[in-house]
Amino acid sequence: MKAPKRSDATSATTAGAGKARARPRGRPRSFDRETALEKALLAFWEHGYEATSVSDLTRVMDIGAPSLYSAFGDKRSLFEEVVRVYGTRYGSFAERALAEEPTARAAVERTLREAATAYTEPGHPHGCLVVHAAANCSNPEVEQSLRDRRNANIAALESRIRADVAAGVLPPATDAAALARHTGAMIQGMSQQARDGASREELEAVAEIALSIWPRTGTHTG
Amino acid sequence: MKAPKRSDATSATTAGAGKARARPRGRPRSFDRETALEKALLAFWEHGYEATSVSDLTRVMDIGAPSLYSAFGDKRSLFEEVVRVYGTRYGSFAERALAEEPTARAAVERTLREAATAYTEPGHPHGCLVVHAAANCSNPEVEQSLRDRRNANIAALESRIRADVAAGVLPPATDAAALARHTGAMIQGMSQQARDGASREELEAVAEIALSIWPRTGTHTG
DNA sequence: TCATTTCTGTAGCGACCGCTAGACAAATGA
DNA sequence: TCATTTGTCTAGCGGTCGCTACAGAAATGA
Numbered sequence: 001m002k003a004p005k006r007s008d009a010t011s012a013t014t015a016g017a018g019k020a021r022a023r024p025r026g027r028p029r030s031f032d033r034e035t036a037l038e039k040a041l042l043a044f045w046e047h048g049y050e051a052t053s054v055s056d057l058t059r060v061m062d063i064g065a066p067s068l069y070s071a072f073g074d075k076r077s078l079f080e081e082v083v084r085v086y087g088t089r090y091g092s093f094a095e096r097a098l099a100e101e102p103t104a105r106a107a108v109e110r111t112l113r114e115a116a117t118a119y120t121e122p123g124h125p126h127g128c129l130v131v132h133a134a135a136n137c138s139n140p141e142v143e144q145s146l147r148d149r150r151n152a153n154i155a156a157l158e159s160r161i162r163a164d165v166a167a168g169v170l171p172p173a174t175d176a177a178a179l180a181r182h183t184g185a186m187i188q189g190m191s192q193q194a195r196d197g198a199s200r201e202e203l204e205a206v207a208e209i210a211l212s213i214w215p216r217t218g219t220h221t222g
Numbered sequence: 223m224k225a226p227k228r229s230d231a232t233s234a235t236t237a238g239a240g241k242a243r244a245r246p247r248g249r250p251r252s253f254d255r256e257t258a259l260e261k262a263l264l265a266f267w268e269h270g271y272e273a274t275s276v277s278d279l280t281r282v283m284d285i286g287a288p289s290l291y292s293a294f295g296d297k298r299s300l301f302e303e304v305v306r307v308y309g310t311r312y313g314s315f316a317e318r319a320l321a322e323e324p325t326a327r328a329a330v331e332r333t334l335r336e337a338a339t340a341y342t343e344p345g346h347p348h349g350c351l352v353v354h355a356a357a358n359c360s361n362p363e364v365e366q367s368l369r370d371r372r373n374a375n376i377a378a379l380e381s382r383i384r385a386d387v388a389a390g391v392l393p394p395a396t397d398a399a400a401l402a403r404h405t406g407a408m409i410q411g412m413s414q415q416a417r418d419g420a421s422r423e424e425l426e427a428v429a430e431i432a433l434s435i436w437p438r439t440g441t442h443t444g
Numbered sequence: 445t446c447a448t449t450t451c452t453g454t455a456g457c458g459a460c461c462g463c464t465a466g467a468c469a470a471a472t473g474a
Numbered sequence: 475t476c477a478t479t480t481g482t483c484t485a486g487c488g489g490t491c492g493c494t495a496c497a498g499a500a501a502t503g504a
Contacts, residue, residue: 026450027500048358050273054492064453065493071451075492131414135357136270147418178427181420185411185428192353192410193403196369205400206407213434248480249470276462286482287463293481297462 033071036061040072041082041089046125048133049079049142076142079133083146086129093118094153094187103169104161105214108183112210115187116203119194127191154184186210255293258283262294263304263311268347270355271301271364298364301355305368308351315340316375316409325391326383327436330405334432337409338425341416349413376406408432 039060043052054075058065072078093114094107101107119127134146158180164170190203198206261282265274276297280287294300315336316329323329341349356368380402386392412425420428 023502024450025448025502027452027502029451030500047360051358051360053490055490064451066454066495067452069493132357135354136273136359138269138273150414150418175427175431178424178431181415181424182428182431185415185432186407187411188414189407189409189411192372192414193407196372198403202400202403205397206404209397209400209404209435210407210432213431245472246480247472247478249472249482251481252470275460277460286484288465288484289482291463 029067029071031061031063031067036063036068036071037078037081037085040078041085041129042124044079044082044133045086045129048135048137049139050137076139079142080145083130083133083149087149090118090124091128091130095156098156098160104157104164105170107160108157108214109211111183112186112190112207113204115190116200116207119191120198120200120203126194128187131188131191132195150184150188154180157183182213183210251289251293253283253285253289258285258290258293259300259303259307262300263307263351264346266301266304266355267308267351270357270359271361272359298361301364302367305352305355305371309371312340312346313350313352317378320378320382326379326386327392329382330379330436331433333405334408334412334429335426337412338422338429341413342420342422342425348416350409353410353413354417372406372410376402379405404435405432 039062040057043056043060046052047056054065054068057075057078058068061068063071068078072081094111097107097110097114098104101110115128130146130149134143137143158176161170161174161176161179165172165174165176186207190198190206193203193206261284262279265278265282268274269278276287276290279297279300280290283290285293290300294303316333319329319332319336320326323332337350352368352371356365359365380398383392383396383398383401387394387396387398408429412420412428415425415428
């Protein structure tokens with residue numbers, strides 16, 4: 001049994017800013033791990049897990065295949081790390097809205113509006129990586145992992161809606177599950193629209209229409 | 223230059239019901255072309271264009287690779303034929319609603335309700351083939367062909383909405399493009415939800431919420 | 445200087461991809 | 475019966491897939 005080496009995330013290499021640990025023993029890595037990871041992220045985002053080959057990855061990351069495998073494990077592990085980074089860097093706006101806004105309605109309003117912007121932002125692929133990158137994937141586990149993320153987001157919104165119902169912010173007859181799922185479907189539909197060429201303005205108009213299902217003013221009782 | 227043979231759609235083989243043409247010259251096909259095509263349709267629907275290999279296809283169609291290529295051309299042609307058949311067999315409910323219902327609103331209402339049923343029907347994969355089967359496809363032409371279909375459907379709805387506006391059925395200030403795109407996003411989001419495990423009842427609830435953006439009664443003026 | 449450790453580049457593994465050549469099988473018309 | 479036509483079967487083409495063995499390069503501590 002061979003020792004798994006280190007290879008893991010927090011290797012500071014030559015960029016010794018801050019509390020950089022002492023240099024590791026062997027030959028230092030000749031590329032910046034985070035930069036390479038970002039390139040991989042963009043490739044997976046644009047083409048999806050399956051259609052992005054290791055050969056594509058080594059080209060855009062500008063490293064050899066052995067370096068990729070030594071630094072990131074296999075393709076699957078690299079993708080998982082990409083999804084994690086995507087979540088913290090690009091895909092956290094819904095979670096943030098849910099945490100910061102006072103009501104579920106306000107969180108959804110902010111989420112849909114920000115989605116219109118985020119999904120059409122120049123400089124990276126359009127739409128949401130979590131929605132698209134594992135579609136039509138031969139590896140069912142990869143497909144399922146993103147599906148779980150999507151459904152978890154909807155479940156989080158549902159429980160937030162339930163809390164508002166319990167607090168009297170939303171009427172007792174509110175179908176929290178349906179309302180949450182409607183928002184999830186809107187986000188996913190907007191992401192698909194972004195992939196299909198819709199502009200920010202067009203998505204914002206769609207978001208405004210979708211938001212009209214909620215009562216115009218903060219609380220309502222019927 | 224070799225003659226392209228016949229191989230095309232309307233070969234009756236042994237099933238000589240109705241006005242069957244005279245038998246062609248050579249050895250007759252040993253499989254039913256439509257049955258094999260249906261099996262290919264289900265495979266592409268479930269796994270998408272790229273993730274369905276020719277080897278997968280020959281297995282589910284229960285024919286050899288040369289028979290597949292002789293009867294359907296290459297993989298791309300087979301997929302295109304599958305998309306055509308899907309359109310007439312499974313995916314025509316929106317088009318039908320648009321043609322048969324008196325107003326755009328009624329057409330959308332019927333479309334969303336039927337989508338909830340169609341996208342969760344047992345006996346075939348969930349969701350819409352046109353939405354999913356060419357996602358993350360290495361062949362950009364295949365991806366684009368389904369994208370064109372999706373956008374054409376939205377454009378058709380938009381012009382139908384414009385007609386209702388011109389006829390006074392919808393208010394003059396109606397944003398036809400946004401309204402059509404909202405419906406497209408809903409359908410695509412519901413399809414994604416169906417793929418992610420949503421039930422017919424759950425999708426029906428989502429559809430009802432989405433329909434509440436329209437005025438409750440037939441016409442409205444403001 | 446030198447053994448040790450770790451990364452990089454070359455080169456290629458076995459598996460699968462889409463696709464097809466060529467031999468044989470099964471129908472036709474004569 | 476027999477040449478012709480067309481479908482099926484076996485076998486395998488060149489190419490790409492994800493991945494890795496191996497040798498050399500570049501750092502370390504002694």
